[in-house]
Structures are given as structure tokens and as C-alpha cells.
Amino acid sequence: MRLGRIGYVNCYPVYGAMDRGIVAPPATLVTGTPNELNDRLADGRLDVSVISAVAYAQHASQLELLPDLAISSDGPVRSVLLLGRRPPRELDGTRVLVSASSRTSVLLLQELARERWGVQIDIATAPTEPGDLARLAATDHEAVLVIGDAALLLRAAGRYPHVTDLGEEWKRWTGLPFVFAVWAARRDAERQAVRDVHRALLGSRKWGLANLGVLAEQAARATDVDLGDCAEYLAGLDYGLSYRHLAGLTDFLRRLAARGAVPDGSLHFVSAA
Amino acid sequence: MRLGRIGYVNCYPVYGAMDRGIVAPPATLVTGTPNELNDRLADGRLDVSVISAVAYAQHASQLELLPDLAISSDGPVRSVLLLGRRPPRELDGTRVLVSASSRTSVLLLQELARERWGVQIDIATAPTEPGDLARLAATDHEAVLVIGDAALLLRAAGRYPHVTDLGEEWKRWTGLPFVFAVWAARRDAERQAVRDVHRALLGSRKWGLANLGVLAEQAARATDVDLGDCAEYLAGLDYGLSYRHLAGLTDFLRRLAARGAVPDGSLHFVSAA
Numbered sequence: 255m256r257l258g259r260i261g262y263v264n265c266y267p268v269y270g271a272m273d274r275g276i277v278a279p280p281a282t283l284v285t286g287t288p289n290e291l292n293d294r295l296a297d298g299r300l301d302v303s304v305i306s307a308v309a310y311a312q313h314a315s316q317l318e319l320l321p322d323l324a325i326s327s328d329g330p331v332r333s334v335l336l337l338g339r340r341p342p343r344e345l346d347g348t349r350v351l352v353s354a355s356s357r358t359s360v361l362l363l364q365e366l367a368r369e370r371w372g373v374q375i376d377i378a379t380a381p382t383e384p385g386d387l388a389r390l391a392a393t394d395h396e397a398v399l400v401i402g403d404a405a406l407l408l409r410a411a412g413r414y415p416h417v418t419d420l421g422e423e424w425k426r427w428t429g430l431p432f433v434f435a436v437w438a439a440r441r442d443a444e445r446q447a448v449r450d451v452h453r454a455l456l457g458s459r460k461w462g463l464a465n466l467g468v469l470a471e472q473a474a475r476a477t478d479v480d481l482g483d484c485a486e487y488l489a490g491l492d493y494g495l496s497y498r499h500l501a502g503l504t505d506f507l508r509r510l511a512a513r514g515a516v517p518d519g520s521l522h523f524v525s526a527a
Numbered sequence: 528m529r530l531g532r533i534g535y536v537n538c539y540p541v542y543g544a545m546d547r548g549i550v551a552p553p554a555t556l557v558t559g560t561p562n563e564l565n566d567r568l569a570d571g572r573l574d575v576s577v578i579s580a581v582a583y584a585q586h587a588s589q590l591e592l593l594p595d596l597a598i599s600s601d602g603p604v605r606s607v608l609l610l611g612r613r614p615p616r617e618l619d620g621t622r623v624l625v626s627a628s629s630r631t632s633v634l635l636l637q638e639l640a641r642e643r644w645g646v647q648i649d650i651a652t653a654p655t656e657p658g659d660l661a662r663l664a665a666t667d668h669e670a671v672l673v674i675g676d677a678a679l680l681l682r683a684a685g686r687y688p689h690v691t692d693l694g695e696e697w698k699r700w701t702g703l704p705f706v707f708a709v710w711a712a713r714r715d716a717e718r719q720a721v722r723d724v725h726r727a728l729l730g731s732r733k734w735g736l737a738n739l740g741v742l743a744e745q746a747a748r749a750t751d752v753d754l755g756d757c758a759e760y761l762a763g764l765d766y767g768l769s770y771r772h773l774a775g776l777t778d779f780l781r782r783l784a785a786r787g788a789v790p791d792g793s794l795h796f797v798s799a800a
Contacts, residue, residue: 321795522594522798524798525718
């Protein structure tokens with residue numbers, strides 16, 4: 255069993271106990287960026303992994319979801335921000351820079367732009383990692399979509415007058431949580447081993463949610479973001495997958511399927527033990 | 528394998544080919560009313576059955592859904608009607624009669640009354656089968672919720688000035704299909720046999736959807752409803768379970784869970800073959 259793991263702060267609550275040897279992972283942990291893990295799970299180099307909601311939908315025929323586990327926000331997510339020189343509803347016809355590394359966030363942005371704000375935006379890819387932020391200022395744009403640590407840092411810098419949290423905006427629009435990532439197994443992976451990994455992930459999450467303070471300290475050390483901001487960020491994330499999360503997930507996927515951005519399909523889960 | 532089957536018209540497209548011997552059911556068919564089947568699946572007298580969305584949620588810990596199969600409407604359903612002497616938004620404080628035989632429809636009515644129409648209604652159970660319709664007139668009420676054949680017949684009688692189709696009203700409110708029923712297997716049922724039943728149901732549905740005219744004729748003979756109305760009714764139903772159906776299903780269930788009408792939970796599916 256090869257289990258994919260992202261080193262980002264939003265995954266600490268699920269992998270933290272495994273990283274510390276408190277829960278033994280019944281699999282080899284493979285660390286990568288979201289895009290790397292998406293690709294490796296799709297081509298069989300991983301058996302189970304956290305992957306974006308959109309990557310799940312793109313490869314749904316080869317995958318099954320692990321029950322009761324996801325990364326969502328039910329309101330502000332803090333780490334997926336549109337930073338603008340104008341408000342979102344005044345971005346019609348302007349250029350918006352986005353990171354190449356988060357297709358889910360870009361699709362969410364496009365959905366909000368088109369359906370909620372009623373604007374047509376011109377999306378251009380640009381490096382938006384923390385080290386790229388200084389260079390960003392010199393690039394022609396009216397707004398930039400930043401995710402992860404870069405979002406937490408760039409908001410604190412206060413360079414853009416209009417900050418739109420896409421998790422919060424989705425919630426205001428639909429009344430639902432937004433599911434950024436899920437855990438999935440390949441359908442050809444050995445079932446019992448997948449269930450063992452699932453059980454270990456749930457056990458590790460239980461420890462993580464009971465120890466968010468420890469994880470916030472680790473996050474502050476790893477990212478240069480204030481401890482208070484890290485704690486607030488972790489407290490605002492949700493790792494369950496109950497009806498309201500599924501409602502948010504499928505509402506997003508049916509919108510994407512309706513405009514051809516992902517194949518239409520259904521959710522398939524690993525069978526209960 | 529014991530497979531539950533409802534004799535109602537809305538199930539013809541899924542069971543029609545089995546009833547005619549065109550698709551061999553790899554199970555013993557057990558016919559019952561919706562409530563009977565819900566109870567039998569919950570207590571283990573059935574292995575697989577069509578059940579209401581609400582019954583699934585009530586017994587989710589013992590059940591798994593069959594992928595890609597459900598009964599929904601994406602707009603008017605025609606067979607779940609609120610017939611009123613006043614419009615829905617003027618029903619505050621009045622008595623509404625409902626059938627005891629459709630808990631899903633009653634919960635949908637309560638949700639719409641409270642959240643969409645902003646009215647408090649006093650719900651009372653009354654017999655509302657086709658044979659009871661004459662007696663209904665003598666019972667004190669401002670509106671009545673009728674389902675199934677009775678709805679098709681009572682609308683045609685034109686006795687109530689205000690007809691609200693709950694499938695259509697849900698769609699206007701949420702933009703989503705409404706899922707009335709799903710197919711589920713007990714978790715302790717033999718997996719391979721469940722998959723065989725699932726495959727047979729999908730095969731039978733394929734025949735049914737290609738032969739709606741034949742099924743409409745059968746329906747007209749069985750119910751005294753006009754052939755044209757039967758054809759329209761069957762054409763308006765949908766038997767898939769893709770993202771938009773799941774979005775409708777989970778949006779309904781998260782609302783019910785939020786007010787304690789069903790336990791909070793998740794969707795679990797029979798694992799892919």
C-alpha cells in the first residue's frame with residue numbers, strides 16, 4: 255500500500271499522528287504536491303491518496319472515495335483568496351492571475367465569476383508561491399487567486415484592497431460547505447488493505463482534531479505565518495463528509511459537469527468493512 | 528436474494544422487463560407497499576429493495592446504496608401534489624391532510640412550508656388513496672397532500688383551485704432534482720449476489736426507458752388515469768443517480784438532519800464490481 259500525503263498545513267490534522275508515530279500507517283507514506291499526488295493516484299503509482307475534488311471527478315471511474323473523510327470549509331477557508339484591486343463584481347474583462355497548482359480553486363473561481371458575480375474574466379497562469387509574491391506586483395493584473403501558505407502571507411501584507419475568501423463566498427451563495435479535497439483509493443487496490451488505511455487515517459484525524467494547538471505551532475514554524483492565524487486557519491477547516499459536505503461537493507460537481515469541465519458521474523465509495 | 532418491488536407506476540421502468548421475463552431477476556421478487564418494503568429491508572427480510580430516501584437515511588448504518596439508480600424528478604413530478612383551497616403561502620395556521628404512506632413526501636412538504644413558504648401548518652393523517660377521495664371532501668382541511676395514483680386522479684377532478692407540485696416547487700427553490708427513492712442493499716447481504724441484482728436492475732431499466740409507451744399503456748389500464756397523463760408522468764421521471772441527483776438528495780438530507788428528522792450521516796454505496 256502506498257498512501258499519498260501532502261505536506262500542506264491543511265493536511266496536518268489527518269497526517270499529524272502518523273508523522274509523529276502515534277498512529278502507525280499501514281502503508282508507505284509518499285509525500286508530494288497536490289498535482290503530483292493526483293497524477294500518481296490516476297496512473298497507479300499510489301493506491302490511496304488525498305486528492306482534489308476535481309481530480310476525483312476526472313478519474314472517478316478508476317477510484318472510490320473513503321467514507322467520512324474530506325477537507326472542507328463551512329464558511330471562510332482563509333487559504334483560497336481572490337485578492338483584487340477592484341471588487342469581484344467589477345472584474346469584467348480584466349486579467350486574473352492564478353496558480354497552476356490548484357485546478358479546484360480555479361474552477362471554483364470561474365464558477366463564482368460567471369454565476370455569482372456575472373463577470374467574464376481573463377485567466378492567466380502565474381507563479382504564486384510565497385517566493386513569487388514580490389515579482390507578482392510587476393505583472394499586469396487586476397486580481398490574483400492565491401492559495402495555501404501564500405494566501406495567508408499575502409493577505410497579511412495588505413497590498414490589495416479587496417479580499418474575497420472563496421470558501422466564504424461559496425457558502426454565502428449556496429448555503430453549503432465547500433469540499434476542497436477527498437481521499438480516494440484505486441478500485442484495483444486490495445480492499446482489506448484499503449480499509450486498514452482508512453481506519454488508520456480516521457484514527458490519526460481523531461488525534462489531530464484533539465491536538466490542533468500542537469499542529470498550529472508546527473504550522474507557524476513551517477510557514478512564517480503568525481501562530482494565531484495558523485490556529486484560526488486550522489480551526490476553520492472541517493474533515494468530515496456528512497450529508498451537508500456531500501451536498502456541497504455534488505452541487506459543485508454537477509455545476510462543473512453541466513459546463514463540461516468534468517465528466518458527469520456519481521460518487522462511489524469504498525464499501526463498508 | 529430477496530428483492531423488494533413496489534407495484535406503483537413509477538417503478539414500472541425499473542421492474543417492467545423483469546415482470547415480463549425479458550430480464551431474469553437473479554433474486555426472488557417480493558412485492559409490497561413502500562412502507563412494507565422499508566420495514567422489511569430494515570429488519571432483514573429483504574436483501575435489496577427500492578426504498579424511500581428518508582428510509583435510507585434512517586437505516587443508513589445497515590445499508591448501502593446501489594450506484595446509478597434512483598427515482599427522481601427534475602421539475603414537476605405530477606404524483607406528489609399539495610391540493611389547496613388557498614395558495615401555499617396562505618396556509619399559516621391551517622390543517623393539511625397527508626397520507627400516512629409517504630414519509631418522504633410529508634417531510635418535503637414540511638421543509639417547503641417552513642423554509643420556502645414561511646408558514647406553520649398543522650399536519651393530520653388521513654386516508655388519501657383513490658377510494659378515499661370522495662370521503663375527503665367531508666373532512667375539515669384547507670389542503671391535502673396526495674401521492675401516487677390518487678394525485679393523478681384528484682388533480683384531474685379539479686376540486687381544488689391551488690395545485691402545487693412538490694417536485695416542481697423543490698426544483699424552483701433549490702435548482703436541483705428531488706430524489707424520492709433509491710435502491711439499497713443490506714450490508715450483510717452477499718456482495719456478489721447484490722452486484723448481480725444491481726446489474727439486472729440496470730438492464731431492466733434500460734429496457735423500460737426504451738419502452739415507456741408500453742409501460743404507459745399498462746399504467747392506464749391499472750389506474751383509470753388517461754393514457755396521455757400516464758405517458759407524461761413516466762416521461763417526467765428520472766432513474767439516474769449522477770452528481771445533480773446526489774446534490775438534490777444530500778441537500779434534502781442535510782436539511783432533515785439539521786432539524787433532527789433523520790440521523791446525520793453519509794452516503795455509502797455498494798463497492799464497484
